Amino acid sequence: MKNNLVIVLIVMFVSVFILVSANSQEDMERVDNRVFKNPQRVSALFKHDEHNEKAGLEDCIECHHVYENGKKIEDESSEDQYCSDCHELKASGSTTALMKAFHTNCKGCHLDQKQGPVTCGECHKK
16 A cells, blocks of 8 residues: 555656646747747747746846846746747736737847847747
8 A cells, every 4th residue: 555655656756747847938949939829920939947947047036037026036937838828919907918018028138238139030039
């Protein structure tokens, strides 16, 4: 009986580990654009860890922000969510539309830092 319980627990642990790893940002190669019905361009090329290492980003909330009542919550991260979980295709109230959120966050940072891609073709590569 104990052996069966141990085997079941091991299988459950491995299954959860595989599911979490399969959806982890560390393996991310492109921005998820599945919510766009007819995208005008291919999804943006974005190698998560490579980007953050090159940019010297260690604080997840730089990109994975959380807002409440229009104010950024400093110590709260949304890294366990898709951008589309908060941002809809169209702006809603004070929440920016998804495509504008991508462009404002990514392109805005690149312009501020004076490095990184800022034109359509630099990010949206086949």
